[in-house]
Structures are given as structure tokens and as C-alpha cells.
Amino acid sequence: MEIINLVELEALARARLPVSVFDYYASGADDEVTLRANRAAFERLAVHHRVLVDVSRRTTATTVLGHPVTSPILVAPTAFHGMACAEGELATARAASAAGTIMTLSSLSNTNVEEVAKASTTPLFFQLYVYRDRGATTALVRRVEAAGAKALVLTVDAPLLGRRERDVRNRFALPKGLFVRNMLAAGYGEVATEQPDSGLAAYFASLIDSSLSWTDIDWLRQLTRLPVVVKGIVRADDARRARDHGASAIVVSNHGGRQLDGSPATIDVLPRVADAVGDSVEIWLDGGVRRGTDVLKAIALGARAVLIGRPVLWGLALGGEQGARSVIDALQREFDVAMALSGCPSVAAITGDLIHP
Numbered sequence: 001m002e003i004i005n006l007v008e009l010e011a012l013a014r015a016r017l018p019v020s021v022f023d024y025y026a027s028g029a030d031d032e033v034t035l036r037a038n039r040a041a042f043e044r045l046a047v048h049h050r051v052l053v054d055v056s057r058r059t060t061a062t063t064v065l066g067h068p069v070t071s072p073i074l075v076a077p078t079a080f081h082g083m084a085c086a087e088g089e090l091a092t093a094r095a096a097s098a099a100g101t102i103m104t105l106s107s108l109s110n111t112n113v114e115e116v117a118k119a120s121t122t123p124l125f126f127q128l129y130v131y132r133d134r135g136a137t138t139a140l141v142r143r144v145e146a147a148g149a150k151a152l153v154l155t156v157d158a159p160l161l162g163r164r165e166r167d168v169r170n171r172f173a174l175p176k177g178l179f180v181r182n183m184l185a186a187g188y189g190e191v192a193t194e195q196p197d198s199g200l201a202a203y204f205a206s207l208i209d210s211s212l213s214w215t216d217i218d219w220l221r222q223l224t225r226l227p228v229v230v231k232g233i234v235r236a237d238d239a240r241r242a243r244d245h246g247a248s249a250i251v252v253s254n255h256g257g258r259q260l261d262g263s264p265a266t267i268d269v270l271p272r273v274a275d276a277v278g279d280s281v282e283i284w285l286d287g288g289v290r291r292g293t294d295v296l297k298a299i300a301l302g303a304r305a306v307l308i309g310r311p312v313l314w315g316l317a318l319g320g321e322q323g324a325r326s327v328i329d330a331l332q333r334e335f336d337v338a339m340a341l342s343g344c345p346s347v348a349a350i351t352g353d354l355i356h357p
């Protein structure tokens with residue numbers, strides 16, 4: 001599948017998907033200010049490129065949590081890939097593996113974690129939502145461990161769901177035959193229709209634990225030996241606390257503008273977070289990463305890796321596994337060009353002076 005750039009994929013996918021599916025994938029909360037801000041903030045930053053650096057031999061390779069990856073571009077956890085293509089998360093896992101990178105599987109996948117782990121030839125990370133039913137949550141963690149996942153990414157910016165008005169209007173629900181697979185056994189597999197609201201918002205309100213607090217990071221760390229990654233941080237003090245509670249990595253994220261509208265653009269807060277925690281914990285960032293130069297900017301300002309959400313869904317919608325693979329490859333190629341043109345033969349050469357000379 002030929003991809004010119006990731007930005008135009010959204011319009012191409014829109015033509016392929018049912019309205020309620022497209023809207024669920026594309027939307028942000030409320031006025032979608034933060035959704036737009038993520039992109040705008042990247043576009044405002046300039047890269048002060050270095051010249052006359054030998055870039056004839058260069059590599060985009062790096063590591064995350066010690067795992068080698070082709071480039072610092074990971075796949076963000078996004079729910080319900082079964083709405084984009086028949087193979088669902090299996091297609092995504094195969095695409096990420098083929099591209100030499102790591103997928104983070106959402107708690108809300110349409111495919112069981114065991115099957116996704118089997119389809120992956122690179123490490124798999126798992127994103128965790130903590131259910132009020134801690135027994136069911138614990139059982140899920142045990143399954144994730146047994147499946148061989150290499151990290152738990154705990155999402156902390158979603159005590160309830162942000163109000164995505166497009167989903168309210170569409171009364172969003174899972175299409176027939178699709179379930180929250182991992183939770184089917186626990187009795188939490190259905191995102192019901194006929195809600196006076198988004199079906200997913202109702203699911204969250206009734207099942208997800210909105211009492212989650214810092215002590216629950218300790219609970220999770222005692223529960224598992226997997227590294228815990230805390231996703232959804234935009235403040236320096238929260239970054240420090242996450243580190244102090246033993247997080248192995250933090251994800252600077254506003255959930256792609258889908259939770260608190262008015263939350264700052266992630267690339268704008270990254271320098272503050274990086275200042276606060278230095279190298280004591282890995283910093284990953286997501287939200288609006290669409291260009292190779294966006295990846296470069298995030299690395300320059302202190303991120304170890306970035307994650308992409310929606311573009312992978314557009315790839316799945318347009319071409320299944322091949323589509324998702326093409327999306328990751330296209331961004332990796334752009335990143336390689338961005339490195340060459342800014343005088344960076346390696347990821348380690350991408351330093352803060354490229355943004356603040």
C-alpha cells in the first residue's frame with residue numbers, strides 16, 4: 001500500500017468506515033481543542049538542523065525498557081481494532097512485529113491477549129485499565145503475564161471517559177459480534193447498545209475504578225514483576241511521583257485529546273517533565289505524532305520513544321495488516337530522512353539544541 005504521508009490517511013479512511021466507527025476513532029472530547037493542539041504544537045516547533053555531519057551511515061535503532069526496536073516509534077494502545085479490519089489486533093501485532101517495533105495491546109481489544117502474543121514476534125506490551133472488580137483485574141494481569149507480555153502500561157488519565165460528543169450523537173456501541181474479549185469470561189465483555197449516551201462511556205462509568213490513586217501503583221507493583229509504565233502524565237510533579245512509586249517509564253499523554261479537553265499539548269509539556277525526572281525513568285510521548293520531524297522533536301526534547309494511535313487504525317481500515325505495516329514503515333522512513341537532514345547519524349545525536357540552539 002502506497003502511503004504519501006500519515007496526515008492524509010484520516011480522510012482516506014473516512015471514506016471506508018461506517019460513520020460511528022470513524023467518529024469513535026477520530027474524535028476528541030468536547031470541542032476537540034486538545035486534539036488540535038497536539039498537532040499545532042508540533043508544527044510551531046522549528047528544528048535548527050546541523051550541517052556538514054557525515055550521515056552516510058546512520059541508524060534509527062534504539063531500545064525501550066531494554067528491548068531493541070528498529071526506531072523509537074511504538075504502537076499506542078487503542079481499543080477495538082476489530083472495527084477496522086476482520087483480523088483486528090492480530091493484524092496490528094503482525095504489522096508491528098514485521099516493522100521491528102512494539103505494540104501496546106489495549107485492555108479493550110477485540111482479540112484475546114494470548115492470541116495477540118502468539119502473533120507477535122517482537123515483545124508485546126499490555127495496557128491496563130483497572131476494573132472496580134479487583135479480582136477480575138488481577139486475573140487479567142495473570143493472563144497477561146502468562147501470555148508473555150513484557151510490560152504493563154497503566155492508563156491513569158481515564159477515571160471515566162471524556163465526553164466525546166460524536167459518540168454521544170452516534171450512541172456508540174460495539175458492532176454485533178465484537179466484544180471486550182479479555183473480559184468476556186469475567187462478564188464484562190459487552191459494550192451495550194441502547195444507552196442514552198456513548199455505550200463505552202456507560203461501560204467505563206459502571207466498571208472502571210474511578211478511585212484509582214497513587215497507592216494503586218504500589219498495589220500493581222506488588223501484584224506483578226512486570227515493569228509498570230504510567231500513561232497519561234502532563235505534569236512535572238506527577239512525573240516525579242510516578243518515578244518515586246517505581247514506574248519504569250511514563251507516557252506523556254493526553255489520550256490523544258480524548259479525555260480532558262483543554263489539557264496541554266504533549267510536546268509543550270515534555271521539556272518540563274524531562275527536566276523533572278531526567279534519566280531516572282524512560283519518557284515516552286504520544287498525541288499527534290504524524291511526521292518524522294515530530295518524532296525527532298520529541299526525542300530532542302527528552303522522549304526516549306513516541307507512540308502512534310490513530311494512524312495505525314487508518315492503516316488497518318485501508319489495508320489490514322499490510323496497511324498498518326505501511327503506516328509504521330512510512331513514519332520510520334520520514335524519521336530517517338529527518339535525522340539525515342538535521343545532521344543526526346544516530347538517535348543519541350538528537351539533542352535539545354536542535355530545538356533550542
Ligand SMILES: Cc1cc2nc3c(=O)[nH]c(=O)nc-3n(C[C@H](O)[C@H](O)[C@H](O)COP(=O)(O)O)c2cc1C
Pocket residue numbers: 024025026038076077078079106107108127155231253254255256257258286287288289307308309310311
Ligand atoms: C480510537 C482510540 C482508542 C483508544 N483506546 C485507548 C485505550 O484503550 N487505552 C489507552 O490507554 N489509550 C487509548 N487511546 C489513546 C492512545 O493510546 C494514545 O494516547 C493516542 O491515540 C495518541 O494520540 P494519536 O492518536 O494522536 O496518535 C485510544 C485512542 C484512540 C484514538
